[in-house]
Amino acid sequence: MSTPNQHASMTIRHIDADLSKGFPIYWNNNDAYRSQLLNAMSFMFPVGEQFFIDSVRHFSKQVEAQGQVELAKEIKLFAGQEATHRHVHQQYNDHLISLGYAPWVEGVLKRMMHRTRNFPPITKLAVTVAYEHFTAILGDGLLRHASWSEGMTPNMRAIWLWHAAEESEHKAVALDTYNAVGGGYLRRMALFLLISVEFAIFANVQMALMLHKDGQLFKLKTWGSALRFWLGREGILWHTAPHWFAFLKPNFHPWQHDNRDLLARWQQADTAAYRPLNNTPTRHPA
Numbered sequence: 001m002s003t004p005n006q007h008a009s010m011t012i013r014h015i016d017a018d019l020s021k022g023f024p025i026y027w028n029n030n031d032a033y034r035s036q037l038l039n040a041m042s043f044m045f046p047v048g049e050q051f052f053i054d055s056v057r058h059f060s061k062q063v064e065a066q067g068q069v070e071l072a073k074e075i076k077l078f079a080g081q082e083a084t085h086r087h088v089h090q091q092y093n094d095h096l097i098s099l100g101y102a103p104w105v106e107g108v109l110k111r112m113m114h115r116t117r118n119f120p121p122i123t124k125l126a127v128t129v130a131y132e133h134f135t136a137i138l139g140d141g142l143l144r145h146a147s148w149s150e151g152m153t154p155n156m157r158a159i160w161l162w163h164a165a166e167e168s169e170h171k172a173v174a175l176d177t178y179n180a181v182g183g184g185y186l187r188r189m190a191l192f193l194l195i196s197v198e199f200a201i202f203a204n205v206q207m208a209l210m211l212h213k214d215g216q217l218f219k220l221k222t223w224g225s226a227l228r229f230w231l232g233r234e235g236i237l238w239h240t241a242p243h244w245f246a247f248l249k250p251n252f253h254p255w256q257h258d259n260r261d262l263l264a265r266w267q268q269a270d271t272a273a274y275r276p277l278n279n280t281p282t283r284h285p286a
């Protein structure tokens with residue numbers, strides 16, 4: 001298994017974006033489709049990210065016992081970053097709920113997790129590896145393509161770029177853990193294909209419910225925006241496809257795609273938006 005050594009360092013940050021006063025529902029470019037797609041994903045985060053933390057942390061003692069002290073440290077930082085994401089997205093979601101939007105997907109995820117609670121821990125970790133690849137792809141896109149975040153309200157832009165950056169920083173932790181504890185290729189593939197379908201269905205159904213509530217689901221304007229967002233210049237499909245296929249390689253590793261330049265750019269541009277809570281160097285300092 002080749003593991004490139006150009007990892008980024010990881011920092012747990014407090015984000016100074018106050019959501020207690022709420023935000024306009026079409027905060028993203030004043031655009032129903034673009035706003036509700038990300039709002040729908042936000043509804044998946046608090047439950048999903050707790051699952052990610054639990055599934056990776058389950059193996060931290062084993063990793064430590066194998067003498068992989070640095071990876072064990074990274075698992076702690078991973079958990080710290082995901083925990084702060086959960087906290088902020090819960091505030092975010094509380095506002096959506098106060099506006100009358102139902103978190104359908106949250107209930108579905110909770111029921112699925114309950115039904116699969118006795119699945120082998122390595123399978124749960126493979127689920128996390130798959131989701132972490134998607135959050136890494138989307139994080140990279142948000143940091144890379146200015147058009148993806150243009151027109152967001154400043155608060156929401158700060159939150160989404162912060163989340164994007166930390167997803168990039170810790171993009172290898174779940175897979176490194178999976179490989180360290182003997183996770184295999186077939187399981188990784190099977191869960192990735194399954195999660196690819198699941199993630200698409202969950203995000204789109206939640207978004208459709210929200211657009212329906214707004215009376216925007218059957219508007220041409222909504223789907224014109226969707227077409228531009230997916231298939232236009234810097235469209236999300238063109239960005240996602242090569243990364244999706246890269247995951248299929250048996251020796252895939254997230255840092256084969258080195259995007260530390262994007263992290264450095266974000267760190268320089270957005271320092272006012274966050275406060276670092278740790279400066280623990282990891283085994284792969286940027």
Ligand SMILES: [Fe+2]
Nearest residue numbers: 049082085167
């Ligand atoms: Fe996250």
Ligand SMILES: [Fe+2]
Nearest residue numbers: 082132135167
């Ligand atoms: Fe993550």
